[in-house]
Amino acid sequence: MSSLVLSLIAVPWIVAAVLLFAPKMLGRGLVVLTALALSVISVVIFVQGGSQPFSFSVPHQVHQIMLAADVLMLLYFVGVAFKYRSWLVGILAGLQMGMLAGVINAVGEKASEASPFLVDRLSMFMFLLVNVVSGLIAIYATKYIEEEDVREQRKRNFLAILMWFVGVMNFLVSVDNLEWFFLLFEGTTLASFWLIRFRGDDLSVRNALRALWMNQLGGVAILGAILFALNSNYGTMQISELVKQAGSVGFMLPFALIAVAALIKGAQMPFSSWLLGAMVAPTPVSALLHSSTMVKIAPYTLLRIAPAIAGTKLSYVIILLCAFGFVVAALGSLARTNFKEILAHSTIALLALMCLLAAVGTETAIMAALFLVLFHGVSKCLLFLEAGVLERVFHFKHTTQLQKLGDVGPKTSFFIAFGFISLMLPPFGAFVGKWLGVELLAKNAQIGTPVVSLLAIVAILLGSAMLTFLYFKVIGALISRSGEHEKPVSEKMAPCFFGVPLILALLLVGGMVGLVPLTNNYIAPVAAAVHGTLKEFSVDGFAMMFGSSQLAVWPMMGAMLLFPLVAFLSQFVRFRGVDRVKEYNCTERYEQDFASYYFSFDKLNPWFILVGTLFFVALVLVGRLPL
C-alpha cells in the first residue's frame, strides 16, 4: 500500500520532468496514460485501503531534502519579489525564512521520530478526488493548450506544472508532519502562481502575485502554528498528535492558525480576491484550482483538525466566518456577467459551506462536508471545462453571449445546465450535503448552540437562495433557443472537449443513482475515520438515516426519475401533429435582445473586507483564549 501511495506522488513528478523535454505527441500521450494510471491507482487505494490509518517512516536524509526544498522555495519567492518589485511577497518570504529558522531551532531540541506520513481514509478519499478529477482535467488540458497561442516549450511547461501540481497535492494529503505540510502548502501556492502567471500579461502577473502573497500569509500561519505547538505543552508538530492532545492541553492557538491557513486557501473574505483573480489563467488551471486541488485543501485541513476544534469557541468563530463568507460570495455573484467569475463566486460560497460543516464537526456534519467536497469537485470541474469549451469552440466569455448557445451548441448548453442543476437541486449529492447541513444545524440550534446555529442557518438559507437565483440566470441565458428549427444543429468539437465533460456528467449521474451504496460503503467509513466513531448513520434498504433525520428513498428516487427524464427527454422529445408557431413579441418585427437583471453589492465590498478581516483577527484571538 505504501508503495502505491508513494507512486501517486512520484509518478506525476517523474512525468512532469519528462514532459519538459518530451516531443509533442509523446508528451500528450504520456499525460493521458499518467492520468489513467493515477486514477486507477487512487481507485485501488480507495477501494482496498483498510480502515486503519497507516504510516511509514522515511530515511533521515529525506527530512534534510525537504528542508533544503523549503529554503530553495523561499529563496525563489524572494527572487520573485525582486523581479516583480513586490515588497509584500518579499517581506512575507523573509518572515517565513525567519520563522522557518525558528522552527528548525525548536525541532532541534525536540527531535521527533514520528513518521511524517499518515494515510487514512480521508487521505484516500482525497486521492480519489484529486487524481480522477485532475486526471480528466489533464487529458482535457492537452487539447486546450494545443490551441493556446504560445511557443511549444511553454505548452510543455504548462502540462509539466499541471502534473507536478497533482503530485504535490497527493503528497499534501498524505503528510502528518506540519513542517512538511507547510512546504507542500506553499508548493501548491507556487504551482498556482506559475499557472496563473502563465499568459504573462500584466493582469496575469498582478493576479498571480496577489495569489502568491495571500497564500504566503497562510504559510506564515502554518509556521506560526508549528512554533506555538512546539513551544507549548504540545511539543509536537504531528497533526494527528496535536488533535489527540487538544482536549488535554487546551491551548488552541495552533489550531486557530492552521484554520487561518486553511481558510485563506479556501478564499474566504477578505482573501477571496486571489481565487477571483485566478480566472485569468488558462481554463484547465481554473478547473484544477476550483475543483480538485488547491481550494479543497481548506475543507481537507479543517476536516483533519475537526475532532480537536468541534464544539469549542474556535469552531463557533469559524462557523460564523464561513456563514458570513457564504452570504458575501453569493451576494457578490449576483452582479457578475463573466461566466468564469460566476463560477468562482459559487466556488467560494460552497467552500464556505464545506468549511462551516467541517467546523461543526459532528459526524453528520462531516458526512455533509464530504458530500459537498466530492460532488462539488465533480460538478465544478464539469462547469469549468465547459467554460473552456465556450472559449475555445464558441469564443464566448459572458453570460449575455450565452444566449446564442441554445441555437449553436445544444450539447454544451446541456452540460452547463446539468452542471448547475447538479449543484443545487435534488437528487444530486451537493443537494444532499446542503440538506444535511440545514438539518443538523437545526438540531444543534436545539441542543447547545442556538445563536451560532441559527445565524449559520440564516446564512445558508439566504446564500443558497441567491445562488439558486444566479444559476437560473445562467441556465436561462443558455437554454433559450429560437423556434426556427425544431432540432438544433449540434456543434462539432474535438472528442476531448466532448468526452471529458461527458465522463464527469456520467460520474455525477452515477453518484446520484448509487448514492446509498456509495455513502454506505465509501463515504461513511471516511467520516468514521475523521470523527472516530460512526453511530448516527445507518442504512435501511434504500433509505439513509442520519440521526433522527431520514433521507427517505422514494422522494429521492422520484426526483431521480423526474430529473433525468426532464433533462434528457427535453432534448429529444418531439411532439408530432402539432403546429409550430412564432414567439409572441407583441407582433414587433425586429430582433429582440434579452438582458438579465443583476444586483450589485460591490459598493459594500470595503465593509465586507473589513468584517472578514475582523473575523480572521477574532479567530486568532479566540485561539489565544484558554479553552
Place this chain on the structure above:
Amino acid sequence: MNNLIAAIVFIALAPVLGGLVYGVERKVRARMQNRMGPSILQPFFDFMKLLDKRPMMVHSTHAFLGIMHFVAIWFALAVLVLGGDMLVVIFLHLLATALLVVAGYSVRSVFSHLGSTRQALSALAYEPVLLAIAIGFFMVTGSFNTSAVMNSAQPLIVKLPLAFVALLMILPIKLKKSPFDVADAHQEVVGGAEIEFSGVFFEALYTARWVEYMFGYSLVALFAGANIWLGIGMATVVFFVVNAVDNSTARLNYKDMLKISLGIALPLALLNLVFLVL
C-alpha cells in the same frame, strides 16, 4: 392505513380539488366585487375547452418542460402529503419552479424571459421563508418529516404564530396573487413564463396552478397539526384573507416584494425560531 388511503386519494384528486378551489375563488372574488362571477365549475370548462384547441407550440423542449412542471409540482405535493422530509419537499417544489422558469427561458420571447426572471425572483423571495418555517416545524416536533407535524396533537400555530404570519405574507407570492403577482402580471408581462404556451400545453400550466393552490393551502393546514378539521378551517380562513387582500391591493414591484418577504416575513419566522430556542 386509513390515513394512507385518504392521503393517496387526496393526492390523486389534488388537481380536481385545486380546480374547485380555483372555481370557488373566482366566484368569491366576483362576489367581493359585487359581480355574479362565473360558474364554480368554470375552471373545468376552461380545461375541456383547452383540450379542444388546435395544439400549438414554439418548440418541443419548451412544451415538454411545461408538462414536467406540472408533474414535478404534483410530486412535491405527494411527498408533502405522504409525510416526507419537509426540506426535500421544499426543494422538490423548487425543482418544479425551476422547470417552469427554465421553460420560460427556453424560448426567445421577451415577456417569457421577463416572467421567468420574475418567477425566479419570487422563488428567491419565498424559499428562505419556507425553509425557516420548516425549521420551525422541526423545532416543535423534533423531526423534519411532515408526518410528525400531522401527528402532533397540539396545533403548531400555538408555538409558531409568527411563522404562520410569515407564511401568510408569502402565500400571495406562491399563489401569484396581488400584491405580489409580479411573476405573471397579466397587464405587464402577459402571464410571464406562461405566455408561449397554448392549447393542451397551456393545460399543463393551468392545472399546475391548481395543484399549487393545494400545495399552498396544505402548508397552511399543516399548522393545525393532527386536527384535520382545524386545518381545513384555517385553510378556509386564509383562503378568504388571501382573496380579500388580492382584491384590495395593487401590484407592488419586485423590489418591494423582496423587501417585504426577506425584510419582514423572514425575520418574523426567524424571531419565532429564537423564541422557540429561548
Place this chain on the structure above:
Amino acid sequence: MGLNKFRAKSPWILHYNAGSCNGCDIEILACLSPKYDVERFGMINTGNPKQSDILLITGPVTERCRERLVDLYSQMPEPKVVVACGSCASTGGVFRDMYGTECGVDNYIPVDVSVPGCACRPEQIMQGVVAALGILAQKNKDIEKPVRLAGKVTEQDGQTNRRELAGTLEATNAKN
C-alpha cells in the same frame, strides 16, 4: 366530439385596438366591469393570442397596424372567431376612404360577427360575442388564413410550421 360545447362556455378574449378612437374600447372594458360582468359567461380578457378564442377588434385598421393585426390573428389557435366591434371595424365607419386607414377588418382577416354602433354599446358587444360563440361551436380546427398578407404554412417532420403564416408587407409588395 362532445368537447365542442365547452367552447361556448369558456371564451377567452383577445382585444386589439386597430386604430380605434377608444370609444369602443371603453365599451369593451365596460363589459368587464361589475355592471355587465362578462366573466359570468366564463370570459377572460387574456391579452395573449395564443390562449384566446375570440379576437375582438376595434378601429378601422390603420396602415401602421395591418401587419400586426394579421400577425396576432395568425398566432391564435383554431378554432377561433373574429368579432369586429363598432362601425369602424366593420366598415371603416367615419374613417372610410380616408388616407392612412383601411375600410374595416374584413379586408385583412375573415370576420365572423360584426357589431354595429359608434360606439357599440356593451349589450351589443355581448350579443355579438354570444353570436360568435354559436359560430365557434360549429367551426372545425383547420388553419384559417388571413385574407390579405397571408404567408405560407409548411409541413415538416410531422409538424405544421405556421411561423410564416402572417406575411409581411414587403413580401406581398415584392410579389405583386
